[in-house]
Amino acid sequence: xxxxxxxxxxxxxxxxxxxxxxxxxxxxxxxxxxxxxxxxxxxxxxxxxxxxxxxxxxxxxxxxxxxxxxxxxxxxxxxxxxxxxxxxxxxxxxxxxxxxxxxxxxxxxxxxxxxxxxxxxxxxxxxxxxxxxxxxxxxxxxxxxxxxxxxxxxxxxxxxxxxxxxxxxxxxxxxxxxxxxxxxxxxxxxxxxxxxxxxxxxxxxxxxxxxxxxxxxxxxxxxxxxx
Ligand SMILES: O=C[C@H](O)[C@H](O)[C@H](O)COP(=O)(O)O
Numbered sequence: 001x002x003x004x005x006x007x008x009x010x011x012x013x014x015x016x017x018x019x020x021x022x023x024x025x026x027x028x029x030x031x032x033x034x035x036x037x038x039x040x041x042x043x044x045x046x047x048x049x050x051x052x053x054x055x056x057x058x059x060x061x062x063x064x065x066x067x068x069x070x071x072x073x074x075x076x077x078x079x080x081x082x083x084x085x086x087x088x089x090x091x092x093x094x095x096x097x098x099x100x101x102x103x104x105x106x107x108x109x110x111x112x113x114x115x116x117x118x119x120x121x122x123x124x125x126x127x128x129x130x131x132x133x134x135x136x137x138x139x140x141x142x143x144x145x146x147x148x149x150x151x152x153x154x155x156x157x158x159x160x161x162x163x164x165x166x167x168x169x170x171x172x173x174x175x176x177x178x179x180x181x182x183x184x185x186x187x188x189x190x191x192x193x194x195x196x197x198x199x200x201x202x203x204x205x206x207x208x209x210x211x212x213x214x215x216x217x218x219x220x221x222x223x224x225x226x227x
Pocket of ligand 1: 028029030031032033084085086087097098099100101102103106
């Protein structure tokens with residue numbers, strides 16, 4: 001296993017310790033989360049009783065294959081904890097997410113959860129956000145116009161493609177990957193972009209993470225938020 005994968009797995013294993021019997025658990029999306037689902041599967045098979053809320057069709061499928069029980073989000077009154085990956089994490093626990101295109105559902109589930117734990121390999125930790133192009137989910141209608149407005153905020157938006165066609169999110173939308181030179185004020189930028197008609201959501205997760213669990217090979221580090 002490559003060192004980055006080992007690190008993702010270590011962080012995922014550390015996060016499973018926060019899951020208790022009876023919890024409703026938000027299940028994020030991505031390769032790091034897949035390690036978490038693998039780990040959770042073992043605990044469920046050993047008797048851990050949880051209900052999962054998947055943040056994507058992909059995660060729902062993997063959870064089902066692994067025998068992890070899922071529940072209907074619309075009928076859920078409380079999510080005790082959500083676990084998810086991230087593309088970048090800064091020193092204030094602000095995040096860029098959406099590399100896998102699931103940012104909207106991830107953010108809805110994270111917002112509904114009492115606690116959000118982010119699991120990453122340590123290479124995702126940065127002093128300042130912005131090296132990773134910011135995913136912004138947009139309505140397909142007039143996306144070129146939305147992209148032009150986004151550009152005025154100092155980025156180069158690129159329409160995400162999959163097999164020579166625009167990538168379509170689980171919500172039927174497009175993703176514009178917006179490369180900024182750097183993001184100095186993530187909260188302000190998120191608010192500004194959110195105001196544009198056509199923007200559904202940005203991949204900036206501001207003041208949402210309660211804990212970051214990062215790993216470099218065997219070494220696991222935890223950062224907790226004060227917000
Ligand atoms: O849309 C995808 C998510 O925000 C992922 O959590 C994020 O892209 C990190 O994915 P990975 O664990 O594969 O690096």
